[in-house]
Amino acid sequence: MTTSPRQERRSALPLPLADQTVLSFRFTASPRGARLARRLASCQMDAWGWRYGTPAHDSVELIVAELANNAVTHGRVPGRDTELRLSREDGGRVRVEVSDARGERLPETRDAGTGEEGGRGLLLVAALAKEWGTAPRPGAPGKTVWAVVPAEPVRG
Numbered sequence: 001m002t003t004s005p006r007q008e009r010r011s012a013l014p015l016p017l018a019d020q021t022v023l024s025f026r027f028t029a030s031p032r033g034a035r036l037a038r039r040l041a042s043c044q045m046d047a048w049g050w051r052y053g054t055p056a057h058d059s060v061e062l063i064v065a066e067l068a069n070n071a072v073t074h075g076r077v078p079g080r081d082t083e084l085r086l087s088r089e090d091g092g093r094v095r096v097e098v099s100d101a102r103g104e105r106l107p108e109t110r111d112a113g114t115g116e117e118g119g120r121g122l123l124l125v126a127a128l129a130k131e132w133g134t135a136p137r138p139g140a141p142g143k144t145v146w147a148v149v150p151a152e153p154v155r156g
Contacts, residue, residue, distance in 0.1 A: 016043040016044040016047040017047055018047045018048060018049070021087060022087045022088075023044045023084075023085070023086040023087075024083070024084070024085040024086070025037075025040065025083070026081040026083045027068075027081060027082055027083070027084065028082070029072045029075070029076040029077070029080065029081065030072055031072060033081075033082060034065070034068035034069045034072045037064055037082075037084045037098070038061060038064050038065040040084070041064040041086050041096070042057070042060075042061045042064075045057045045060050048094075049154030050094075055151075055152075056149060056150075056151030056152065059128040059129075059149050060094050060151075062128060063096050063128055063129060063147050063149065064084065064096055064098070066121040066122070066124060066125055067096065067098035067125065067147070068082065068084065069121070070098075070122075070145070071100040071145070072100075074100075074102065074107070075100025075101060075102040075105060076100070076101075076102070077100075077142075080101035082098065082099065082100045083097075083098070083099040083100075084097070085097040085098075085099075091153075092150065092151045092154075093130070093148055093149065093150055093151060094148070094151050095146060095148050095149075096146060096149065097145070097146045098145050098146075099137045099140070099142055099143065099144040099145075100137075100142050100143065101137075101140070101141055101142040102142060102143065103136060103137065103141055103142045103143045105143075106134055106143065107122055107134065108122070109122040109123055109126060125147055128149065129147035129148055129149055130149065131147070131148050132146060132147035132148070133145075
């Protein structure tokens with residue numbers, strides 16, 4: 001029995017699993033891709049035991065949403081994907097990494113005026129993360145924006 005290309009693509013998505021320490025996948029540099037990144041990060045946090053509505057879960061979900069949106073808005077290069085990497089670290093920390101193909105456009109926090117629609121996202125990231133920064137994208141052109149979120153250890 002053969003599967004259709006649509007079924008093959010669907011099964012290629014990573015599944016949130018409690019026993020994996022890293023969730024990594026590439027997504028299209030589009031608003032739809034950014035929403036998928038946020039949703040998969042949310043599901044993975046729940047699988048790791050940080051349930052929906054907990055501070056760690058909601059912080060990671062918001063940070064992924066912001067970094068993924070920035071990547072597809074400011075880091076998009078036609079024909080190049082964006083990548084999310086979410087890892088559970090020792091001490092109850094979660095590391096979020098979003099990579100895009102525009103290494104020359106580094107993010108910077110700024111004071112947005114009251115009439116401006118954007119410009120506040122990295123201030124949210126800085127407020128929710130223990131630390132955040134940028135690094136060259138490993139193995140490809142571009143950059144990685146990362147954040148480390150403190151999270152209470154999950155009680156089993």
